[in-house]
Amino acid sequence: MSATSTYEELKYWYLRDHKLFRVLSFSQIKQLCIIVGFKKAKKGDVIYFSSSDVPRIFLLKKGNIKIVAIDEDGNETIKDIIQKGDLFGELTLENDRNSNEYAKALTDEVAICSFLMSDFEDLLLRNPSLALSYTKFVGLKMKRIKNNYSNLVSKDAKTRLYQFLKDWSENEGKRVGNQVTIENYLTQNDIAQIICTSRQTATQLLNELETSGLLHYNRKEILIPDITKL
Known part of the structure; x- marks a missing residue:
């Protein structure tokens, strides 16, 4: 098996195993592999900046990542810890130029799949069942972040x-x-x-x-x- 076919097969299994894409057929996931980027990172590597000119949606397949927000004074706060199977990046499908955050690998052997935001939007438009699944997935994530914020405000x-x-x-x-x-x-x-x-x-x-x-x-x-x- 060539390196290219092994690489494509890896992307296929990564996507197929994720609960978000279980609504898609075998052929749909195969098509999805064409537009999916794949990269590996090591501890300390920066994965993305929110100010990027090419907004993306990321899917973490292995390892752990932290999302760090930077305020106007340059102070950094960890906004979220991303675990295997979680999504991060421009989840609202809007490129917010006012946000200032980045993602950094916390562990070795981090593996990530990514989509251009424009490609992902097209994918959702063509697959209503996937769009519904994605809406639920992001809704639960936003609720968790809101609960975390509430805990920070109300507790010592x-x-x-x-x-x-x-x-x-x-x-x-x-x-x-x-x-x-x-x-x-x-x-x-x-x-x-x-x-x-x-x-x-x-x-x-x-x-x-x-x-x-x-x-x-x-x-x-x-x-x-x-x-x-x-």
Whole structure:
């Protein structure tokens, strides 16, 4: 099998396995492979900038990515953590030149499929069932982001950290009884940005959790002996 055919086959399986595209037939997915870009990235690589002249929709197939928003003063805040199977980029199908954000790989061996926004719009117009599936997918994502924002506004830093650790444990943790182990790909500064506090405060709160025996933290993993105590 040639490198080109292997590459096309890889794109096909990546798309077929995603719940968004399950409404499409075999031949439709094969056609979709023609317009899909594919790339790999390593930890620290920047995937895209919102100010790009060629807006795209991205689908993460492997690894983890952070979406970082930059305010007018140059301060950075982690807007979202993207996990396998998630979409990111110009999800509203509008190229917002006023937004200022970028996506960066958090883990090694990141794999991404992408569509030009114009191609993706055409795809939705030709496939009403896919358009409905996409609307639901994005709606749920926006609801989650809204809930996260609500938690940031209404809760103190300690409560936000606890909630973040619980959500992270539920989404990616390996659980044995009440003990949870999480592969740690976030720095303490990343965690601080996610819960919208200073790095100093985040470090202090993590140290307090360690001292009380509620958490064991290192650069490779986070161990929570009893998730019900958080």
